[in-house]
Amino acid sequence: MFVRTVYATGDPAELDTAIRALNSEGRDLLEERPGYRGADVYVDRELGKLLTVSWWDSEEARHNSDEVMRERRPALLEPFAGTVAVENYEVAVFHSIEHPTAGGGLRLSRVEFEPVDADLFADTFHSSVVPRYETLPGLARAVLFLDREHGRGLVGTFFTDRRHLAASRAGQAAARHEGAAKAHVTVVCLEEFEVVHTDARAE
Template sequence: MYVRTVYATGDPAKIDESLDALRVEAPKLLADQPGYRGYSLFADREIGKIMMGSWWESEQAQRNSDDHLKERRAALLAPFAHTVTVDSWEAVVFTPSLQVQAGAGFRLSRFDVDPSDVDLLVQTFKNTVLPKVQAIAGFEGMALLIDPAKGRGSVGAFFTDRAALVASRGAQSAARGEATAKARVTMRSIEEFEVVLVERV
């Protein structure tokens, strides 16, 4: 599975206009594209950040859809965004049958990894990190995304609500530390978002 992420920052006072438009229009636009498999929309209303992820059955489907959608995406973000960053990833590990409601919590951890350690990281994530985080109260789902050519990756973790997200910080940090101790990983950032919409098809 392949994922395109869009990370936009802007004026918090104008975020709701773009979120409302993206919540309604983006799933319809994406659903018309061949190979579409899901869409997620996240917000940090206080700071002014929007994060989106669209899921695709192949790398080619992901690329083709971006050619068709990038102009409309820019228009939907225009009322809010001052910066927009688009990235492409391979989803190497993810929990299936994700059922997450609006208002759930989402934690995004970004990192760099030595390309020669990608396989080691993936196995450590499957065998150690995922089982430990799955045991945390309120866990709803998780995904590991990798760009192996650039040595970059991210982990997204869903929890039932804001309280569960906050309560999970220590336990997920411990699991994260175990993974970085085994593979040559450099953590770059950890962010938390409100879930606005999650759709899997």
Template sequence: MFVRTVYAVGDPQKIDAAIEALKDEGRMLLAAQPGYRGMGLFADRELGKLSIGTWWDSEKARQDSDDALHTRRSELLRPFATAITIDNWEVIAASRPEQTPTGACMRMSRLDFDPMDADLAAETMRGMVMDRLKAIPGVIGVAMFMNRSAGRSSIGVVYRDRTALAQSRGPVAQLRDEAVGKAHSTVRSVEEFEVIITESVGDS
């Protein structure tokens, strides 16, 4: 499985319009693309940030969809976004939520590593990190992505509500510290978002 992420920042007062456009027209456009396997839409309304992840069953499907949609995607985001970053990933491990309750939240951690250590980072994520994250109370979904050649990874964890997210901060900080030491990684950023949409399509 492969994922494209779009990270957009802009005026918080314009974020709701962007969210509605992505929920409506954006989802319809994605669903019409071959190989589409679902999406996640996450928002920080206070600071004006959107994180969007779309899932694809092959690298070709991901690239073809980007070729088909990038112009319209920019048009949907332009009224809100002042900066847009697009990244492509392979899925290292995932346990996607079957249902996401109202009030669910997501924490995203981005890490850097030497590309020579990509296998070590992937092994650490699939093993120690995945198992311990899933054991944290309130966790309902985990997704781990990697760009091996760039030496970057991203971990998104969905929690059932904001209380569970807050209570997890200490245990996750401890786990993060252990994991970066074991995988020879460094932390680039840690961010928290409101869950707007998570959906799976087909066999993903």
């Protein structure tokens, strides 16, 4: 599968307006597009950050949806968004224990690597990092998104609630340190979000 991420920052007081638009008009727009496989919405209410992920069954389907979504996105995010960044990734690993639910937590690591190490990263994450994550209480899902061409990736770990998200920080830090060294990747950003909505259909 393939994903498109939209990362927006803005006034925290206007965040709920954008969430309502994305979960109504935005979802209707996506549902009309061929190859659509679901969408997620995550927020940091305190700082005013919004992350959305749309899932597609092929790179072509994602590309074909670009024009209409690019045209409609500004209106959906008004008046919240002050900055908007759009990125595209391949879903390299999708390991689900249970479906994440609203109110749960997402920890997101942004990583960089040499493009030639993309397969090493995917293999290491699947064989070595995911088993370590599975020992963390409350883990619901672990995903790895790759941009092979530019040597960028996202690692997402989902927890059933914010309490388990907080309790996992030390354990995941150790696994992240070990995995990054083994896979030759550099972690450039670490963030946490509240899960607002997720209905990705990987099967």
